[in-house]
Amino acid sequence: MRTLSALAALLCGLLLAGNPGTATASASPVPLTGRGQHRSSGHRPAPSTSSRPTTRPADPDDDPNWTAEDAIRFWTHDRMEAATDPSGRHAEPAGRTSIRKGPAVKSPADSGKHFAGIKSVGTLYGGSAPQTHYCTASVVDSPGHDLILTAGHCQSAHGMFVPRYDGRKSADAQPFGVFPVQEWFRDPQWAADKGANSDLDFAFARVGTYHGKNVQDVVGANTVARTPGFTNNVTVIGYPMTRYDRADQAVSCSARTSVLAGFNQMRIDCAGMWGGVSGGPWFSRADVNGSGTGEIVGNVGGWNAGGPDVPASDPLYNRITYSPVYGDRFFQLYEDAKLGAHTDHGPYQQPALPYSMGTWDAWRHARLLVAGDFRGTGHSDMIALWSDGRATLYLGDGNGGFASERQLLAPNTTWPHAQAITAGNFTGSNQSDLLVRWSDGEVTLYDDVADNGLNTAGTQITGPNPTWPHAIQMTAGHFTAGQDATNLIVRWSDGELSLYSGVGAGTFGRESQLTGPNRGWQDAAGLTSGEFPGSGKWNLMVRWKNGELDTYPITVSELGSAARLQGPSALWTGDQAMTAGNFTRNGRTDDLVVRRPDGGTTLYADTGSTKLGIAHTLIAPAP
Incomplete structure (x- = not known):
């Protein structure tokens, strides 16, 4: 959802691999028909176990020599304060809008609340043009103590991760430092469209050190777990862009998930999920007041980059949020990222989807x-x-x-x-x-x-x-x-x-x-x-x-x-x-x-x- 890297890259002339602005959109989801009939067409067979992984080149946005000092010099105060909005949506999947438009709309039961944030979650900066933080990321456990998790559509050059970002301070004065993004790991089958491959909207990044320390040693790390089902109680944390939310603080929302019919994805309805929360973790549990870490079972992302395809002026823009379900493909990518490997695991075959009551x-x-x-x-x-x-x-x-x-x-x-x-x-x-x-x-x-x-x-x-x-x-x-x-x-x-x-x-x-x-x-x-x-x-x-x-x-x-x-x-x-x-x-x-x-x-x-x-x-x- 809340991606802000795609059009930012276009605005600055940087063409990203797999850019949402250049990807070819898949066909629209097959509409559900019949009264109470669950969708039976369009389901793809279970992933094949015979596909042979192949190595692939590193992503073009990787820069192993990009340091924290480079990031601080690049991300000046003016660049960090500048607000651009490279997002844009126009219609949610047919029959899946969560709240009616118009004056009769009732506020959702769940609403995000501003708070100081937790140290294992922070903002992402990226791209070559001046822009504010455009995505959210979280630190996850790894042998090298250097991995962060975000959405696939958040990949960008000149990346900088700022744990528990403080909008009042410059890059060199952040409470836990800044960490340069040096290498990206994203499933090559991911597509920023409205088709099945949007199920793969997750990515890892290896970050460099800050003052000689790895990010996990500074702020701790979250664990990741298979998504237990499509109905879960989660806490979502993200950093909205200042264009939408001048408080420039983390937003937290505790909500109950439901299935996004037709996709291997979850959805929530929670006010406050403005552009910028893309990649933000969906915690099944979190020690907010203690270690600042927890267990992650999803991230903001998925269909149409994680949210309904409506303009930012539409009330739905900041409310309806999606997340991929963490299954085999997620953990294959996680293992690759821990090993520093870039592997193509073959075409994505959407697993059998859950029962749906219709539309x-x-x-x-x-x-x-x-x-x-x-x-x-x-x-x-x-x-x-x-x-x-x-x-x-x-x-x-x-x-x-x-x-x-x-x-x-x-x-x-x-x-x-x-x-x-x-x-x-x-x-x-x-x-x-x-x-x-x-x-x-x-x-x-x-x-x-x-x-x-x-x-x-x-x-x-x-x-x-x-x-x-x-x-x-x-x-x-x-x-x-x-x-x-x-x-x-x-x-x-x-x-x-x-x-x-x-x-x-x-x-x-x-x-x-x-x-x-x-x-x-x-x-x-x-x-x-x-x-x-x-x-x-x-x-x-x-x-x-x-x-x-x-x-x-x-x-x-x-x-x-x-x-x-x-x-x-x-x-x-x-x-x-x-x-x-x-x-x-x-x-x-x-x-x-x-x-x-x-x-x-x-x-x-x-x-x-x-x-x-x-x-x-x-x-x-x-x-």
């Missing part, structure tokens, strides 16, 4: 969502009903994500008539059942959906009638005695709210009126329920037409007082679907899933009665 263009057609323990695993799965009658079961992984999917219904002309759905344990098994209200007023119960599917007659609780078409919304929960979600709340078209206790096969049980017909409840735009108080009791959650969110405690015959999660919000208005389930590890049904009008879908983990949980993007909204 916004499909998910905007998801009419209804419902969560439930449909497989009896102890955590929730989710069913989506689509506008063409299709039904898909998404299998929860118990860690806030989904591992795979199963088609319950192909497109058909019957299920578009399903007007409201909810899930509960109505038949006494350990698996959730699906309750459906049809457009003609019929209400049908489908038991053990994961085993029996939906191509069955189901159990009719009431046949077609003139009353139940007015049941606008319904949600099942555990509001009264018992351990199972066998209660049903219905919001009627006239604003009346009813509670049915003991719903089962063929019966609605006992009905209680929670509130009589009224104008206020006619503005309820969506209902769901869950253990939001965290006390073993379930609450009703209401989304109102103006975007306000409230929760209500429920008794057998009474609707309690509202607790406010948030006031009116444009982000929560319009045609939206929502459900609550037990998708994370805390064992409670308190994880809220919301599908926005544009198809973007978010899981708010561990939501409370008065506060939304941490937002996890399941489906990135439309750009």
Whole structure:
């Protein structure tokens, strides 16, 4: 992302090998199609073990005689202060933008914070033209105590690494010195484009000494580890360029990663990741206040040099950030760098990519969502009903994500008539059942959906009638005695709210009126329920037409007082679907899933009665 070396090189007339400005872009990613269908085309076979590595010449930007004294003389105060912006983007991968544009945009849950930095992470200077620091790098463990890690697109001539850079001081007065970049190690198959080879956007550099000392001996070193998966808790550290961030300090952001669909890369949504943080480490753990080192599992880089292809004026520019996943090719390059070898390991073959739930263009057609323990695993799965009658079961992984999917219904002309759905344990098994209200007023119960599917007659609780078409919304929960979600709340078209206790096969049980017909409840735009108080009791959650969110405690015959999660919000208005389930590890049904009008879908983990949980993007909204 945040590369600033590519066009800087163009501005100064220096043509870098593999320069993003001269590389030939690969074809655009194959778009994901089908409702809820994960991408099955475009996957490349696993890397071949028979390819024979070959040696290759050192990079043309290498200069083994470039010293710290040379770097200090070259990087004068004026050069270090000059700010150029050789970056530029115009559109993120189709369907992968993280936040909608416009005034309705909500600030991300994660925002970077300025801090003094840690000594094992610093700024990179490079190129022949005056420019400010353009990338970020970190010291990694090596036999020679002289390696730094950054992004592949950060390679440049006249390199200088400044650990824990202090923007108030000149090059010869930095707190831990300056270290000249003498040799680069970058996978020759890397390409600064939007194709699969952007998975290789990492590089190492050997730096010379400062006052006779190696960089690792001065500031310590980080370890690197294989990226454990596409969902991780990380701390990202980088140095934004002064053009974007006049504080000229390190920025740190703790965030949760997700997969960049179609690539062997991760993504985060965190404000403050301006141009200049390219190459910055993604720590799985870091001793910020002690040794100043940690374990690195990624770096800012990847698709389009690590960020969405938008101009710097777009809010997404400083928020959406990518990182390669560290696998075999990364560690092959790491070993080469430790040995001082320049090896070509052959064409890059993208590994099998993880499951993806699809993209916004499909998910905007998801009419209804419902969560439930449909497989009896102890955590929730989710069913989506689509506008063409299709039904898909998404299998929860118990860690806030989904591992795979199963088609319950192909497109058909019957299920578009399903007007409201909810899930509960109505038949006494350990698996959730699906309750459906049809457009003609019929209400049908489908038991053990994961085993029996939906191509069955189901159990009719009431046949077609003139009353139940007015049941606008319904949600099942555990509001009264018992351990199972066998209660049903219905919001009627006239604003009346009813509670049915003991719903089962063929019966609605006992009905209680929670509130009589009224104008206020006619503005309820969506209902769901869950253990939001965290006390073993379930609450009703209401989304109102103006975007306000409230929760209500429920008794057998009474609707309690509202607790406010948030006031009116444009982000929560319009045609939206929502459900609550037990998708994370805390064992409670308190994880809220919301599908926005544009198809973007978010899981708010561990939501409370008065506060939304941490937002996890399941489906990135439309750009």
